Amino acid sequence: MTRPFLSVENLVVHFPTPDGVVRATDGLSYTVEPGKTLGIVGESGSGKSVSSSAILGLHRNTSAQVSGRIWLNDIDLLTLSDKEMQARRGKDVAMIFQDPLSALHPYYTIGDQVAEAYRVHNKVSKKAARDRAIEMLDRVGIPNPQLRVDDYPHQFSGGMRQRAMIAMALINDPQLLIADEPTTALDVTVQAQILDLLQDLQREFNTALIMITHDLGVIAEVADDVLVMYAGRAVEYGTTKQLLTAPAMPYTLGLIQSVPDLSSDVNEPLRPIPGNPPSLLDPPSGCAFAPRCTFKHLVADNLPDTVMPELEEIAPGHLRRCHLTEHDLSKLTPKPAEEVEVV
Amino acid sequence: MSTPLLEVKDLTMHFPIRSRGLIPRTVGHVPAVDGVSFSIGAGEALGLVGESGSGKSTTGRLITRLHEPTSGQIIFDGQDIAGWTPRQLKPLRRDIQMIFQDPYTSLNPRHTVGEIIGAPLEIHKLVPKQGRLRRVQELLEIVGLNPEHYNRYPHEFSGGQRQRIGIARALTMQPRLLVADEPVSALDVSIQAQIINLMKDLQKEFNIAFLFIAHDLAIVRHFCPQIAVMYKGKIVENAPREELYTNPQHGYTRSLLSAVPDMRQAVVGGRRERIRYTGKEEVVTTTER
Amino acid sequence: MLAFIIRRILVGFAMIVVMIFVVFALFFANGNPAINQCGKYCTPEKLDEITGLLGYDKSIPEQFTAFSAGLVVGRDFPVNDEYRAALIENGYENRIIHCAAPCLGYSQSDQKTVNQLLVKAAGPTLSLAIVSFLIWIFFGVLIGVIAAINKGRWLDRVVVGSTLVVYALPVFVIGTFFLQYVAIKWQLYPYPRFEPLKEPADILPWLTGILLPALTLALFFMAAYVRYTRAFVLESMSEDYIRTARSKGLPERTVLFKHGLRSALTPLVTLAGLDFASLLAGAIITESVFNYQGMGALAVKANNNHDLPVLIGLVIVGAAAVIVMNIIVDILYAYIDPRVRVTK
Numbered sequence: 001m002t003r004p005f006l007s008v009e010n011l012v013v014h015f016p017t018p019d020g021v022v023r024a025t026d027g028l029s030y031t032v033e034p035g036k037t038l039g040i041v042g043e044s045g046s047g048k049s050v051s052s053s054a055i056l057g058l059h060r061n062t063s064a065q066v067s068g069r070i071w072l073n074d075i076d077l078l079t080l081s082d083k084e085m086q087a088r089r090g091k092d093v094a095m096i097f098q099d100p101l102s103a104l105h106p107y108y109t110i111g112d113q114v115a116e117a118y119r120v121h122n123k124v125s126k127k128a129a130r131d132r133a134i135e136m137l138d139r140v141g142i143p144n145p146q147l148r149v150d151d152y153p154h155q156f157s158g159g160m161r162q163r164a165m166i167a168m169a170l171i172n173d174p175q176l177l178i179a180d181e182p183t184t185a186l187d188v189t190v191q192a193q194i195l196d197l198l199q200d201l202q203r204e205f206n207t208a209l210i211m212i213t214h215d216l217g218v219i220a221e222v223a224d225d226v227l228v229m230y231a232g233r234a235v236e237y238g239t240t241k242q243l244l245t246a247p248a249m250p251y252t253l254g255l256i257q258s259v260p261d262l263s264s265d266v267n268e269p270l271r272p273i274p275g276n277p278p279s280l281l282d283p284p285s286g287c288a289f290a291p292r293c294t295f296k297h298l299v300a301d302n303l304p305d306t307v308m309p310e311l312e313e314i315a316p317g318h319l320r321r322c323h324l325t326e327h328d329l330s331k332l333t334p335k336p337a338e339e340v341e342v343v
Numbered sequence: 344m345s346t347p348l349l350e351v352k353d354l355t356m357h358f359p360i361r362s363r364g365l366i367p368r369t370v371g372h373v374p375a376v377d378g379v380s381f382s383i384g385a386g387e388a389l390g391l392v393g394e395s396g397s398g399k400s401t402t403g404r405l406i407t408r409l410h411e412p413t414s415g416q417i418i419f420d421g422q423d424i425a426g427w428t429p430r431q432l433k434p435l436r437r438d439i440q441m442i443f444q445d446p447y448t449s450l451n452p453r454h455t456v457g458e459i460i461g462a463p464l465e466i467h468k469l470v471p472k473q474g475r476l477r478r479v480q481e482l483l484e485i486v487g488l489n490p491e492h493y494n495r496y497p498h499e500f501s502g503g504q505r506q507r508i509g510i511a512r513a514l515t516m517q518p519r520l521l522v523a524d525e526p527v528s529a530l531d532v533s534i535q536a537q538i539i540n541l542m543k544d545l546q547k548e549f550n551i552a553f554l555f556i557a558h559d560l561a562i563v564r565h566f567c568p569q570i571a572v573m574y575k576g577k578i579v580e581n582a583p584r585e586e587l588y589t590n591p592q593h594g595y596t597r598s599l600l601s602a603v604p605d606m607r608q609a610v611v612g613g614r615r616e617r618i619r620y621t622g623k624e625e626v627v628t629t630t631e632r
Numbered sequence: 633m634l635a636f637i638i639r640r641i642l643v644g645f646a647m648i649v650v651m652i653f654v655v656f657a658l659f660f661a662n663g664n665p666a667i668n669q670c671g672k673y674c675t676p677e678k679l680d681e682i683t684g685l686l687g688y689d690k691s692i693p694e695q696f697t698a699f700s701a702g703l704v705v706g707r708d709f710p711v712n713d714e715y716r717a718a719l720i721e722n723g724y725e726n727r728i729i730h731c732a733a734p735c736l737g738y739s740q741s742d743q744k745t746v747n748q749l750l751v752k753a754a755g756p757t758l759s760l761a762i763v764s765f766l767i768w769i770f771f772g773v774l775i776g777v778i779a780a781i782n783k784g785r786w787l788d789r790v791v792v793g794s795t796l797v798v799y800a801l802p803v804f805v806i807g808t809f810f811l812q813y814v815a816i817k818w819q820l821y822p823y824p825r826f827e828p829l830k831e832p833a834d835i836l837p838w839l840t841g842i843l844l845p846a847l848t849l850a851l852f853f854m855a856a857y858v859r860y861t862r863a864f865v866l867e868s869m870s871e872d873y874i875r876t877a878r879s880k881g882l883p884e885r886t887v888l889f890k891h892g893l894r895s896a897l898t899p900l901v902t903l904a905g906l907d908f909a910s911l912l913a914g915a916i917i918t919e920s921v922f923n924y925q926g927m928g929a930l931a932v933k934a935n936n937n938h939d940l941p942v943l944i945g946l947v948i949v950g951a952a953a954v955i956v957m958n959i960i961v962d963i964l965y966a967y968i969d970p971r972v973r974v975t976k
Contacts, residue, residue, distance in 0.1 A: 043531035043532065043533060043534075044531055053875075056878075056879050058875060058878060058879065061884075086881050086882075086883060087881065088881070089878070089879055089880065089881035090879060090880040090881030090882075091881055094879065094880075095879045097872060097875070097876065099872065102871065102872035102873065103872045103873055103875070103876045104873055105876075105877070105891055105895075106895070106969070106970070106971055107894055107895060107968065107969060107970060109970075113876075116880065116882070117880040117881075120880060120881050120882050120883075120886075121881060152970040152971070154970075154971050158395070165876075168876075168880070187394040187558060188394075188558055188559075188599060188602045188603060189394060189598055189599060189619070189620075190394075191604075192601070192602035192604075192617055193619070195604075196617065196628075196630075214531065214532050215532070215604070216532070216606055217603070217604030217605065217606055220604060220605070220606040220607075220610055221604045240610065241610055244606060244607075244610045245610055254533060255532060255533060256606070258533055258535070258536040259532060259535075259561070259606070260536075260561045260562060260564070260565040261561050261605060261606055261607065262560065262561055262564060262588060262603060263607075264561070264565065266564065266565050266568075266584070269540050269543065270536035270539050270540050270565065271536065272534070272535075272536030272537040272539075272540060273533035273534075273536075273537075274537075276501040276503055276504065276534070277501070277531065277533075
């Protein structure tokens with residue numbers, strides 16, 4: 001059997017600190033195919049960004065301890081030398097970040113920065129790289145690219161900056177693009193434009209896309225598959241439709257329910273998840289979500305507090321990490337959120 | 344009809360543009376807020392939405408008088424406070440309070456939660472020193488925090504808890520109007536709903552009016568029965584939420600609504616219309632999923 | 633950009649004018665300065681002579697006007713008209729001292745114009761400032777960068793530890809060590825003596841003479857600059873745009889030198905400009921340890937002699953140096969950071 005295009009297996013990223021080891025990512029596995037989009041959902045500190053930076057090898061030469069396997073085209077990126085990894089960075093795998101203002105260097109022009117990404121992987125003249133940069137800026141919808149190419153980042157609007165970042169990321173036609181909260185810092189209307197652009201480009205170049213976000217609305221718009229992360233681990237994994245229509249893990253359900261949409265009943269109070277995300281320094285020994293879970297009382301004894309549930313496949317391609325025996329959460333009666341004792 | 348708690352009439356604020364010549368001069372003005380009018384009744388909530396740079400935050404800061412209006416009226420409880428001096432405003436600061444976006448930077452890290460929440464009591468010398476702690480604990484309880492945690496520092500709390508502290512601080516003086524500027528956009532999704540519910544409870548319990556400034560249309564819709572849309576410094580539409588969401592009148596409102604990701608629709612599939620508002624016209628693009 | 637520079641220069645000029653006024657007002661606050669200068673064995677005649685020579689009998693506004701006029705068109709000493717008339721009458725016309733613009737005054741104790749004294753002192757001071765500046769910037773930044781990229785390893789710890797030691801050592805201890813041991817006792821290095829730099833051939837003796845004192849001065853600043861650089865580089869290397877640069881696949885060398893250093897060194901420009909300016913007013917301790925007749929030594933002497941015109945001249949030159957360096961720093965800033973240069 002051939003391996004998927006990207007296959008992350010049992011990825012672990014730990015950061016030793018004076019206070020102890022921060023288990024940012026603990027045994028994460030997923031796959032992505034070309035032209036497909038995997039959405040990774042999680043809150044701040046869930047390890048969603050950390051695990052994706054590991055694909056680019058951005059934790060190399062830091063104190064982080066990374067283990068597991070990251071197969072890209074049948075090559076384990078974690079076994080590559082720094083030099084080999086560097087040659088793939090920006091060429092095979094590219095990344096765009098949340099805040100395009102801080103992600104662009106304030107002292108260099110947009111054109112310099114976009115062209116630099118091209119020149120580092122292609123032996124071309126400055127002029128050729130600049131022409132290629134203009135072409136890419138044009139492709140991502142920046143008006144008058146011949147003129148704007150010489151602007152500095154602070155002369156661009158937020159949406160234009162993110163377009164420039166996308167141009168920079170896609171200039172080498174990478175096979176895999178990781179987008180880390182690419183629209184969080186943008187206005188709603190600009191967000192829609194950027195998401196549409198990313199999807200257009202993905203179709204055109206058949207890129208595999210990992211979309212990291214905390215916004216289920218964004219996931220619903222762009223993702224084929226979804227991975228929900230909580231406290232450094234995958235808690236649910238499946239197709240977007242499976243997860244959004246039949247979430248089988250209380251955290252996923254909680255996320256979906258806590259977000260109002262344009263048709264929800266305004267007279268009903270919102271249904272938040274009680275409590276706060278756990279610290280990764282000292283995560284609960286059992287199910288990390290147990291302290292906030294409204295279904296916990298349905299599981300026998302103190303199982304959730306002491307035993308970490310395994311990721312189990314409940315339907316073809318639909319995995320979840322939960323002690324509940326029932327897969328259809330709508331058949332169960334949760335405790336009201338107010339009655340969950342939160343420490 | 345009773346008089347509203349807050350009535351804003353033709354409120355305008357200009358930022359000067361300076362020339363770049365040898366001697367810099369003010370050569371013109373950018374209207375950040377341009378003839379804005381609206382009103383909020385006691386205990387009611389008005390939502391103010393718009394893109395960054397639309398002037399929605401500036402409007403909030405004008406009402407709390409953190410900015411100086413260029414012209415227009417801010418009538419609070421029957422008095423026009425637009426031209427008041429800081430000294431005149433001092434008693435009014437009790438009635439109008441603000442909740443900020445970033446719970447990480449809006450709390451002084453060197454002060455305990457008790458000091459932060461109790462500071463307004465000290466400034467206005469309202470409660471005797473002995474009573475202050477009791478009031479602080481009461482407020483912590485109201486916003487859903489452990490009243491025994493008054494001695495802790497902000498960094499010991501999570502983002503959502505810090506926003507609760509921010510709200511408790513705003514409540515200390517029993518305000519009648521709260522200006523909430525993007526109060527949940529820096530918080531995790533699972534926490535946003537907690538804070539919204541909390542603010543809704545407080546609104547009911549203490550009859551507090553809200554000016555709720557946000558860019559998340561679904562949350563604004565949930566919180567505010569009346570919503571004003573700002574575009575380039577002007578209010579382009581001000582309508583009850585049902586009307587605004589079902590029958591938007593302005594092109595910019597339509598473009599905003601079309602941009603909101605819809606979880607359910609996206610899953611079921613079908614046609615999706617995106618409207619882009621250029622300032623003059625609407626450009627519609629349709630995609631099939 | 634040109635308008636920006638001209639504006640800064642005009643503002644700088646105005647600042648110098650204001651500053652001269654303030655300095656003047658400060659020094660003339662209490663009575664006739666000649667009393668102090670006249671010294672222990674003062675006679676009424678001597679007091680009158682000094683007072684008349686320097687014009688201390690005039691009102692303060694009058695003195696300020698005369699001083700300002702001297703800056704623009706030059707002036708003659710003695711200031712007192714009768715004294716000058718008497719000198720001419722008695723055939724001592726050559727005893728009238730003409731001080732050309734910009735005249736900063738006349739030193740009675742040195743029998744020279746302040747300008748002459750300053751020009752003479754400027755040689756050693758300027759040489760010392762420039763050479764030590766080059767040493768401390770080069771090595772300070774270099775070692776700081778090395779420490780930053782080795783953060784937390786033993787090399788970094790050694791560097792950070794030793795900068796603390798050097799920084800804590802008083803300048804005169806380092807200077808005395810160089811002079812008494814390196815130069816005199818062990819004879820490892822020729823005795824440092826200032827050789828003026830008048831033509832290209834003078835470079836070697838000039839450099840030989842200046843190196844030990846310059847090193848003494850530089851070590852102190854170097855310790856500070858290693859720390860600044862290390863902190864600024866660490867801060868800049870944790871910026872988001874560094875992550876972007878890495879994710880593009882740039883070699884770590886390019887990430888550091890092209891993307892990291894440029895922003896890290898920007899704040900150093902300000903610090904370096906001001907520190908250099910402060911040296912232009914003289915490095916008192918270093919100069920006295922090595923017996924250099926620079927601005928610092930001049931200041932010490934003028935202070936001991938209560939030689940007011942010299943002190944005023946020194947203060948004005950020192951302050952002007954700070955203002956001028958500030959302008960240069962601003963221009964450099966605009967050159968380095970496009971956000972300052974280009975406004976929307």
